[in-house]
Structures are given as C-alpha cells and as structure tokens.
Amino acid sequence: MVDQSWVGHSTDPVGPYQVGREKIREFAVAIGDGDPLFRDPDAARAAGHRDLVAPPTFPTCFTMPVIEEFLRDPALGWDYTRMVHGDQRIVFRRPVVAGDELTTVLHVDELRTRAGNHMLTLRCEVTDASGAAVATTHSMLVSPAGEDA
C-alpha cells in the first residue's frame, strides 16, 4: 500500500534509452516548436552541439515510462487510473542531444496524504553512457487515497 515506507525507495537503473534524431524531430513537431536545433543537425553543430538538441520537456519520453512501471507495481497500490499530474520540474546539467544513451534511476522523495489524496514526489536521475549526470526530473503526482487515508 501507499505509505511512508516507500520514501527513500529507488529502482534499479533503467536503460540505456538511445535518444534518436527522428524521435526528437517527432517530439518537436508534436509540440509545434520549429527551432532548427531540433531538426537540422548542421544547425545544431554550428551552435556547438554534437547533434540535434532535444526540447526541454523531451525527457518525459523516457522518464514517464519508468514512473509508470513503478506506479503500476501492485505492491504500491497506486490508483493509476485516477492519477493527475500536480507539478513537474526539470534541471539540466547539460542538454540532451541525439545519440545520447541515457539511464534513469527513480527515487521516491516524498509522500504526503491530505484531504483524501496522496501526493507522491518522484525524482528521476538521468545519466549518460559515461555515468555523468545529465538531468534530474521531479514529478509530483496526485491520486485518491481511498481507504488508506
């Protein structure tokens, strides 16, 4: 069940997720952002990057599946169907670029239960193939607490 014993829990590393050029292009089209650094490798290189740069919210593509798998663990007992996204923050050490091989580790940072809702804060630490930190995401997710409250 959803309780404080989960706070401090972390998952095994998930990955590597290979950041593809076409995935970056597809994502940029889906958010309507025509920035050339999202689609033109020459423009990205001219701006000093190794390859296409990913939009700032792109890490959701590979961190949300890690979060979803954790939340669907029957041992956790999270009401996934009635979940809403409370807040989201991402901090970059460096931009995500095409060709990156990224590994994600999920950490349970905080659980608050108030007014019949669980508010769960999950952190994803994203590292590259060399083990260097790339980005950290923080997601606060809300779901009805049911009889746990």
Add this chain to the structure above:
Amino acid sequence: MTALTPDTAASVAKGDALPSLSVQVTRADLVRYAGASGDLNPIHWSDRVAGSAGLPGVIAHGMLSMALAGRVLTAWTGDPAAIRSYGTRFTRPVVVPDDDAGATVELSGAVAEVRDEGGERIAVVDLKATFEGKAVLGRARAEVVLPG
C-alpha cells in the same frame, strides 16, 4: 523573431516581456502528442474515460501545456540548450473540444530576475499559460543562461 545575441542579451533586465504566443490545440494535436511522448492516458483522447474520471471533457496533457510555454523560452533565446531548469504546477486543465478549432492557449513570459552565477548571466523567467482567461500553469519558472 530574432534570437538573443551577446549584444542584445547584455540589456536583458527584470521586467522584460518575452514575445507571446497563441496556440490552437485540437484533438489531433493531443493524439500526436500522445504518440510522440508515449503518454497514452485515455483522458487525453477518450470522452468516455474523461467523463468517467469526472472531467468536463478530454483534456490536454499537462506536459503539453508545459512544452507550449517552453516554446516562449526557445523562441526568445534561440538556444534551447540555454535552458538550465524549468518547472511548473498544473493548476487547471485545458479542455479540448472535438471540433476543428480546438482550444486556444495563450502563452507569455517575463524576466523576473537576472543574476550572475559562476561567470554566467542567468535570466529567471516567469511563464504564463492561460485558457479561457484562466491560468493553466502555476508558478511556471525557468532559468536561462544568457549568451555573452
């Protein structure tokens, strides 16, 4: 829109408005974003599921609203890699009707602070996203490294 250069970035100051943006979001856009992001939650494409979840209709992904507000940043800086951090609360859903016009989301931003940090100039930008005159995002804020 001309992106920031070291010259124009030097005059960036608290209170500067970023170029605003108006974006129409249709059901097709939600389907496209669902596929691109992998977020297949049916409240973003099924009236039946959205209704049974107590929503007034199909709603846009919060992360899509966040991404749309992020366009204000990337258009302003001209360098998406300059965005050091970006965070927001999701305060209200954007309800997207099943018609050709969809929902219109207004996006804007303003410089809240400029500071020096480790030899770099960082602009702190507060972003706004509104739908039907009400805020969709709360405390949306980004840190952007200014060219120089």
